[in-house]
Amino acid sequence: MAQKVPAYQRVKDALRSQIDEGILVAGARVASEEVLAGEFGCSRLTVHRALRELADEGLLVRRRRAGTLVAERDPSGVLIRVPRMRAEVEALGFAYRYELVQRRHAAPRAVVADLLRVERGARMLRVVGRHWAGARVFQHEDRWINVALAPAALAADFAEVSANEWLLEHVPYSCVDHEITARVASAREAEALGVSEGAALLRVRRLTHWAARRVTYAVLTHPGDLFALRSEAEGYSL
Amino acid sequence: MAQKVPAYQRVKDALRSQIDEGILVAGARVASEEVLAGEFGCSRLTVHRALRELADEGLLVRRRRAGTLVAERDPSGVLIRVPRMRAEVEALGFAYRYELVQRRHAAPRAVVADLLRVERGARMLRVVGRHWAGARVFQHEDRWINVALAPAALAADFAEVSANEWLLEHVPYSCVDHEITARVASAREAEALGVSEGAALLRVRRLTHWAARRVTYAVLTHPGDLFALRSEAEGYSL
DNA sequence: GTCTCGGATTTGTCTATATAATTGGCCGTG
DNA sequence: CACGGCCAATTATATAGACAAATCCGAGAC
Numbered sequence: 035m036a037q038k039v040p041a042y043q044r045v046k047d048a049l050r051s052q053i054d055e056g057i058l059v060a061g062a063r064v065a066s067e068e069v070l071a072g073e074f075g076c077s078r079l080t081v082h083r084a085l086r087e088l089a090d091e092g093l094l095v096r097r098r099r100a101g102t103l104v105a106e107r108d109p110s111g112v113l114i115r116v117p118r119m120r121a122e123v124e125a126l127g128f129a130y131r132y133e134l135v136q137r138r139h140a141a142p143r144a145v146v147a148d149l150l151r152v153e154r155g156a157r158m159l160r161v162v163g164r165h166w167a168g169a170r171v172f173q174h175e176d177r178w179i180n181v182a183l184a185p186a187a188l189a190a191d192f193a194e195v196s197a198n199e200w201l202l203e204h205v206p207y208s209c210v211d212h213e214i215t216a217r218v219a220s221a222r223e224a225e226a227l228g229v230s231e232g233a234a235l236l237r238v239r240r241l242t243h244w245a246a247r248r249v250t251y252a253v254l255t256h257p258g259d260l261f262a263l264r265s266e267a268e269g270y271s272l
Numbered sequence: 273m274a275q276k277v278p279a280y281q282r283v284k285d286a287l288r289s290q291i292d293e294g295i296l297v298a299g300a301r302v303a304s305e306e307v308l309a310g311e312f313g314c315s316r317l318t319v320h321r322a323l324r325e326l327a328d329e330g331l332l333v334r335r336r337r338a339g340t341l342v343a344e345r346d347p348s349g350v351l352i353r354v355p356r357m358r359a360e361v362e363a364l365g366f367a368y369r370y371e372l373v374q375r376r377h378a379a380p381r382a383v384v385a386d387l388l389r390v391e392r393g394a395r396m397l398r399v400v401g402r403h404w405a406g407a408r409v410f411q412h413e414d415r416w417i418n419v420a421l422a423p424a425a426l427a428a429d430f431a432e433v434s435a436n437e438w439l440l441e442h443v444p445y446s447c448v449d450h451e452i453t454a455r456v457a458s459a460r461e462a463e464a465l466g467v468s469e470g471a472a473l474l475r476v477r478r479l480t481h482w483a484a485r486r487v488t489y490a491v492l493t494h495p496g497d498l499f500a501l502r503s504e505a506e507g508y509s510l
Numbered sequence: 511g512t513c514t515c516g517g518a519t520t521t522g523t524c525t526a527t528a529t530a531a532t533t534g535g536c537c538g539t540g
Numbered sequence: 541c542a543c544g545g546c547c548a549a550t551t552a553t554a555t556a557g558a559c560a561a562a563t564c565c566g567a568g569a570c
Contacts, residue, residue, distance in 0.1 A: 042554085114450055114452065214500060232456065234496075
């Protein structure tokens with residue numbers, strides 16, 4: 035049974051496919067809202083919504099009086115998805131297991147203290163754990179938690195639930211910064227991840243904020259042969 | 273001078289900050305559009321727009337009759353930005369330079385032919401180039417172009433403009449898949465990138481579509497000590 | 511030519527109103 | 541209790557009309 039499609043969606047689809055098919059090329063001018071409303075037999079506001087949403091998606095650029103233009107292909111980048119461990123491991127068909135390696139209340143190194151915006155020497159909570167995919171370590175998680183912002187963490191033992199999951203449940207956050215790099219396993223890292231020294235590692239550094247407050251900083255390390263980050267979404271131009 | 277803020281934006285800001293501050297927690301019910309319209313002294317459509325946009329951003333979940341709830345922190349992932357080379361290199365303060373290494377019209381290996389959905393043995397265009405940041409190779413780009421979909425590429429020499437940039441200009445696309453992995457440099461890779469054998473490499477595989485058509489497949493390789501992928505956007509939960 | 515000003519065009523926001531679609535929950539029946 | 545049907549709450553979409561804000565462009569001044 036044919037699903038009813040909203041009018042604004044029909045307008046969006048029509049314009050999007052014209053852009054996709056090259057009928058409307060980058061830089062071309064789109065007809066004004068008023069004209070489109072006539073063509074599609076709907077009100078100006080309906081067309082306005084369609085155009086606004088396409089502009090929000092980055093396909094169009096709109097300026098008063100100048101009209102609506104098809105956006106240039108944006109050179110700034112593409113969006114990639116960073117998965118969560120449990121789901122990722124299970125999607126690959128392995129058994130997921132979390133293992134706590136260390137839980138310590140101590141003062142972090144100066145560089146970490148600065149990242150978390152706490153005084154050097156202040157004691158924070160460090161939680162180190164390993165995420166297993168079957169018989170192999172899938173991710174090594176080394177995390178500092180700012181106990182000033184998450185005092186409840188001192189009462190959690192992190193034996194069953196990873197720090198990552200615990201924080202998701204218990205601490206508000208609004209912003210996460212990531213940095214992804216590749217590196218070669220040192221002897222200690224090789225030991226921790228169960229790979230040979232000199233193997234490739236994919237490392238993600240993650241700093242989680244809540245407004246201006248730095249909640250937690252984590253270094254997440256994966257064996258390079260086991261893990262890949264993938265994009266999933268379609269057609270982002272950002 | 274105080275900028276005039278639209279009413280729908282004030283509603284969005286108010287709700288967003290209530291969520292950020294924990295006044296509205298995940299799962300909590302937000303007042304109905306009608307009630308909020310009364311509280312904010314605006315029309316229901318204005319509130320509707322605010323709530324709809326917040327729902328599009330993933331902060332709220334809306335269901336008819338059930339009302340509007342604050343979304344659970346979504347465990348599915350985070351968005352990362354993959355930069356473009358020239359801008360990235362220049363942002364780091366290095367001189368950017370592109371160098372063509374190879375340009376060949378030939379049949380790709382079977383695995384690449386399959387990726388591009390062309391017959392095995394069909395001739396495609398292979399363009400290999402290097403992106404330099406000052407005196408170091410920043411990215412090695414090894415690309416196959418589906419000439420059936422981009423015949424104009426056969427006329428381009430790619431000596432000055434990288435295949436990446438040429439394609440952005442000349443070929444429509446609508447969707448890009450990425451896969452990011454870490455690996456250790458083989459002797460040939462070390463040579464190509466000017467790093468020592470065994471160094472860490474960050475490798476991005478990129479497949480670009482246009483509807484069902486596979487336009488181009490590229491393997492982009494970076495020295496792991498020189499390059500990092502970063503997130504920029506704020507507060508995505510996707 | 512160049513500069514300034516103002517009108518016209520186009521998008522941005524808002525109100526008021528109406529109708530459709532979805533669905534949680536109540537009620538009644540078996 | 542289980543199940544189905546109906547009601548009402550709530551969101552989703554749409555229209556018409558109005559005014560605001562930005563800015564392109566041309567007319568006129570100099």
